[in-house]
Amino acid sequence: MTKSATRDRLTCTGTLRSAACTDQNGVSPHLVPELNLDVEPFLTFAEAELRAAPPWQSGVCFNPGCGRAFAPTRKWQNYCCRACKQQSRRELAQVGHRLALAMLVWRIHKYAAAGTPEAALVRAARRYVTHVQSAWMQDRARRAADAKGSGDDI
Ligand SMILES: [Zn+2]
Numbered sequence: 001m002t003k004s005a006t007r008d009r010l011t012c013t014g015t016l017r018s019a020a021c022t023d024q025n026g027v028s029p030h031l032v033p034e035l036n037l038d039v040e041p042f043l044t045f046a047e048a049e050l051r052a053a054p055p056w057q058s059g060v061c062f063n064p065g066c067g068r069a070f071a072p073t074r075k076w077q078n079y080c081c082r083a084c085k086q087q088s089r090r091e092l093a094q095v096g097h098r099l100a101l102a103m104l105v106w107r108i109h110k111y112a113a114a115g116t117p118e119a120a121l122v123r124a125a126r127r128y129v130t131h132v133q134s135a136w137m138q139d140r141a142r143r144a145a146d147a148k149g150s151g152d153d154i
């Protein structure tokens with residue numbers, strides 16, 4: 001994309017039904033603005049705590065579908081290879097996508113007065129987050145068992 005095309009696309013953010021917001025085929029591009037979260041990644045935010053209580057075992061791939069033993073080349077390496085790391089990134093993105101709206105709703109109505117529909121919505125959002133967390137853990141355990149099972153068959 002050329003710089004002017006990029007500028008044209010960027011100028012249409014926030015403008016509804018403007019001619020500048022329509023592609024040649026008449027479809028609005030619906031650009032997604034870049035997130036501007038001024039929060040460091042969790043690995044940085046909780047570095048000391050992760051070091052004290054790592055959720056992974058050193059030298060064992062953290063991808064539950066792999067779980068292979070490997071020799072880390074760096075002390076923070078928790079995947080045996082690039083493919084496992086990329087698979088984990090996709091997994092984290094999928095879970096994040098599943099959780100995002102519930103987490104946002106939870107935060108929006110965090111201080112809702114007891115007995116209001118908003119307070120009930122926050123409870124539902126919190127239950128949903130816990131439900132997804134539990135389902136995710138069960139899925140990881142299943143994949144880990146499948147990976148171990150496939151190793152035993154050889
Ligand atoms: Zn692996």
